[in-house]
Amino acid sequence: MANHLLFIPGPVACAPEVLEAMALPLVDHRGPEFAALLERIVRGLRPIFGTEHDVLLLGSSGSGGLEAAIVNSFSPGDRVLVCPVGVFGRRLAAIATANGLDVDVLDTPLGHAVDPRALAARLADEGTRRYAGILLTHNETSTGVQNDMAALAAAIGAHPATVIVDSVSGLGASEFAMDAWRFDIVVTASQKALAVPPGLAMVAVSPRAFDRMARARAPRFYFDLGKAREFAALGQTPWTPPVSLAFALDVALARYHEAGAAHAFERHARYARAIRAFAQAANVEVFSQPGAHSVTVVAMNVPDGLDAAALRTDLREDHGIVMGGGQAELKGKLLRMGTMGHFSNADVRRGLVALGTVLREHGHAFDYDAALHAAGEELERALTASATR
Numbered sequence: 001m002a003n004h005l006l007f008i009p010g011p012v013a014c015a016p017e018v019l020e021a022m023a024l025p026l027v028d029h030r031g032p033e034f035a036a037l038l039e040r041i042v043r044g045l046r047p048i049f050g051t052e053h054d055v056l057l058l059g060s061s062g063s064g065g066l067e068a069a070i071v072n073s074f075s076p077g078d079r080v081l082v083c084p085v086g087v088f089g090r091r092l093a094a095i096a097t098a099n100g101l102d103v104d105v106l107d108t109p110l111g112h113a114v115d116p117r118a119l120a121a122r123l124a125d126e127g128t129r130r131y132a133g134i135l136l137t138h139n140e141t142s143t144g145v146q147n148d149m150a151a152l153a154a155a156i157g158a159h160p161a162t163v164i165v166d167s168v169s170g171l172g173a174s175e176f177a178m179d180a181w182r183f184d185i186v187v188t189a190s191q192k193a194l195a196v197p198p199g200l201a202m203v204a205v206s207p208r209a210f211d212r213m214a215r216a217r218a219p220r221f222y223f224d225l226g227k228a229r230e231f232a233a234l235g236q237t238p239w240t241p242p243v244s245l246a247f248a249l250d251v252a253l254a255r256y257h258e259a260g261a262a263h264a265f266e267r268h269a270r271y272a273r274a275i276r277a278f279a280q281a282a283n284v285e286v287f288s289q290p291g292a293h294s295v296t297v298v299a300m301n302v303p304d305g306l307d308a309a310a311l312r313t314d315l316r317e318d319h320g321i322v323m324g325g326g327q328a329e330l331k332g333k334l335l336r337m338g339t340m341g342h343f344s345n346a347d348v349r350r351g352l353v354a355l356g357t358v359l360r361e362h363g364h365a366f367d368y369d370a371a372l373h374a375a376g377e378e379l380e381r382a383l384t385a386s387a388t389r
């Protein structure tokens, strides 16, 4: 168990320093140490979101942050447009429906990203009942698809809807420019690219979204973002926060900025390219379409005739490598390998050696050495490039 490498797309491997921070003695969450900690965390998060405005911490997983975004922005009966490209996008629609919103869906075939032209066309054709909200997913973890958020922002243009973005498995791993893209609420969570244990949601909120909250009538109490903002101004949270997770996030953010965001972007992209290069050379189809590839998770089709559950069991039992499977209608059809977490090139190589070995044992025909060589070239190429910079 101690030697297991988690390649699932969250929770992820954390740096020892981050885990050690969880063991520190607690502090008064209404005292000066916590206020200073909260301020440091918000200062560290702002550039990652690409915002100069409020970032609120909630004691919850990512889904709680998404629910908070929705219940603080709308009233029952409001019409919203959801643009799902997989399971997590559909969860956004489910949260909206559960809160009495009138949900319209812009459909996209699985494996594809949202087509900005289709979004623009839908907005141009919304009729007299205008959308109060547009709900987007930055990175769809179930299909390994990443949307082009700059292009979607451009497609939305000056539409007055409150734009909410699930960037739970995206933020930190690639460029994000919330203010420039005019997004209203962006949500992420601790256990993905920021590589902290699960239990903290981070919600960035635009001034416009706060203005609109006073009018939103969806029920809320624990997830009242207006209250969270009032307490944030005092260096606190309304309810007892997961203090130990805040310690861990603080350390993770310091490490993130010490290496630099560019390093994090390059590393995730490098690992994702290496995994895709392996797949291509190993006759394993990548599920996401060209141009729509995620940098944080690679979804691969399980080769015909192979049993996804048995592959995953052998990876875990024989090699200590833990990968994700498919969700919902993709159950049994995908293997998902994440790139988020405290990984080195050697760890990624170890994961791919295990995958290659297990695929071979299960009778999949491919050139094992060529597949590992293809992955190795991607891993080395970026290292050489950065070494000469």
Ligand SMILES: *Cc1c(COP(=O)(O)O)cnc(C)c1O
Pocket (backbone or CB within 6 Å): 010, 061, 062, 063, 064, 088, 137, 139, 140, 141, 166, 167, 168, 169, 189
């Ligand atoms: C992980 C994830 C979530 C949140 O899941 P929780 O289990 O509630 O933290 C939401 N959206 C995406 C895209 C995710 O990857």
